[in-house]
Amino acid sequence: MSARAGIVVTGTEVLTGRVQDRNGPWLADRLLELGVELAHITICGDRPSDIEAQLRFLAGEGVDLIITSGGLGPTADDMTVATVAKFCERDLVLDAPLEATIADILKNMMSRSKSWGGADFESVMAANRKQAMVPAGAEILGPVGTAPGVVVPGSAGSLPTVVVLPGPPRELQPMWDKAIRTEAVQLALAGRTEFVQATTRMFGLPESALAETLRDGEARIADFDRLEITTCLRRGELEIVTRYEPDAAPVYDDLLALLRERHSAQLFSVDGALVDDQVAALLAGRTVATAESCTAGMVAARLTDRAGSSDYVAGGVVSYSNQAKMDLLGVDAQLLAAHGAVSEPVAEAMAAGALARFGADTAVAITGIAGPGGGSAEKPVGTVCFSVRLADGPTLTKTLLLPGDRADVRERSTTVAMHLLRQLLSAPGDAD
CATH class of the missing domain: 3.40.980.10 (MoaB/Mog-like domain)
Incomplete structure (x- = not known):
């Protein structure tokens, strides 16, 4: 013990x-x-x-x-x-x-x-x-x-x-x-047992799906009980921390193989690295600009919260009003009138505006309704539009309905943006 x-x-x-x-x-x-x-x-x-x-x-x-x-x-x-x-x-x-x-x-x-x-x-x-x-x-x-x-x-x-x-x-x-x-x-502490601790991270997987996989692992993997597994939902990601004695490494390898088999699309880190660290590495040699409304500059803050970020972060714009979107990002007034500020066309225009304003080659844009209030039947609170774009490549755009209060929506939105950026930079040719 x-x-x-x-x-x-x-x-x-x-x-x-x-x-x-x-x-x-x-x-x-x-x-x-x-x-x-x-x-x-x-x-x-x-x-x-x-x-x-x-x-x-x-x-x-x-x-x-x-x-x-x-x-x-x-x-x-x-x-x-x-x-x-x-x-x-x-x-x-x-x-x-x-x-x-x-x-x-x-x-x-x-x-x-x-x-x-x-x-x-x-x-x-x-x-x-x-x-x-x-x-x-x-x-x-x-x-x-x-x-x-x-x-x-x-x-x-x-x-x-x-x-x-x-x-x-x-x-x-x-x-x-x-x-x-x-x-x-x-x-x-003389009686302590030396443990190995390993961290894997997933995005886009419900906790219930992971729980089912772990139950299957308990039935399929010999000596599964030698693994001490803790799961935590943090910022929209699933963090799985596993502790085990060194001689139980083959058991952990079997668990990792099962996670890859079941959830390869959602498993983005097997070495404990955060998505922020992965994006920072992928941005080496590039420059990135941000255009944000509902997230109040939180994406820019996460991008700059890394050593050497001044080498790749060109700048960012926080634009709540339509006038600010037009003046600072060059978003067309007719586009705003036709689709509304919270829309995929406007998100794409904001990304293009950020690229042009800062002379960057990579852009992230977010426009949404974080609440409280301000939503509609068509666009309820939590509706957020994302667009990430490479100046010399594809654009990845999507709309999500995120749960929670203003703080939850903002935090989840920044996490989604980081993962979309990781996806675009990891496989630009497949992101269309």
Whole structure:
């Protein structure tokens, strides 16, 4: 059985949703990479009794390692270290070298910033001294900001090892590398099983169809139960993450063969690559321009969210009104009058306009009704027209009715546009 871990995310601001938890998912990915089985992620407010309850719950679940995030600041509501000390049955002691380190950090910060407003150093240090209080026998993780982390070794058969990390991701993430190298964490994870993790991605396949294929795989493939398969519908794509021990690689190969046999048209990635990465590679040596209405520039944002994007992204136009489509993209007024802004002819004209305006050789155009309101019986909310075009080749145009609210329609539309672009660039001769 693999080593098991639990995560406790602390912070009333996270519990109430004012701040989105980024640490739990990030730590979960790091644990999976290490081959550690994640048992639970819990979120609680900054109350010592609630933090302690989460620690005791995870200990009762038999985890080998607990990781906490948050509650390490100098204010009265930052109680994580003190609570962990109580849970681990250790005294809270002042670490003099750590206190000196924090003092040096504060002096440097106060000398470089005017935001302290002439505050007295001794007063500031008094407020921050609690950050130098650590559980006796804990290993200190040097601060990235002003808050140090600590690793409190567990006791065999009694208490798990506890890693206490700060809340800000920019501090937590670099500190994680220090934490996993400590002797206490290495001992806690000594029983972990090494896993391989593989990710495949599909587009245009309902979850129910994938579920049927996986049921068939369970019946057809020997040792299928050695694969731990997780599926997730994300941005209109199906993501299939499979974990297995290295000697079960032939079982995974059989699964991959079945997916290719059943869903070759929808299977676009077997190495975990995102469609964004694939499109970026296909655009090498080309230039692309965008023309968008209902997606508010989101396609352009996805295209530019890659290293080297300035080499292939020529520019983009966001044009909601008919006048903007005419003035910025050269769409003919009679075409708009005859077909309406949300139509395939107008989408094609917008793509042609983007090519001409930016001197690009590839264009993506989207025009649609994202809602709320504004739809009609003929063109309800969610109606979106796409056109992708090569200056020296074919044009691929289609209309879809996408479900969901405005955010859903926008997000799904950008994903559809990326896949149409991938399709056009992958096989230009077959895209007519």
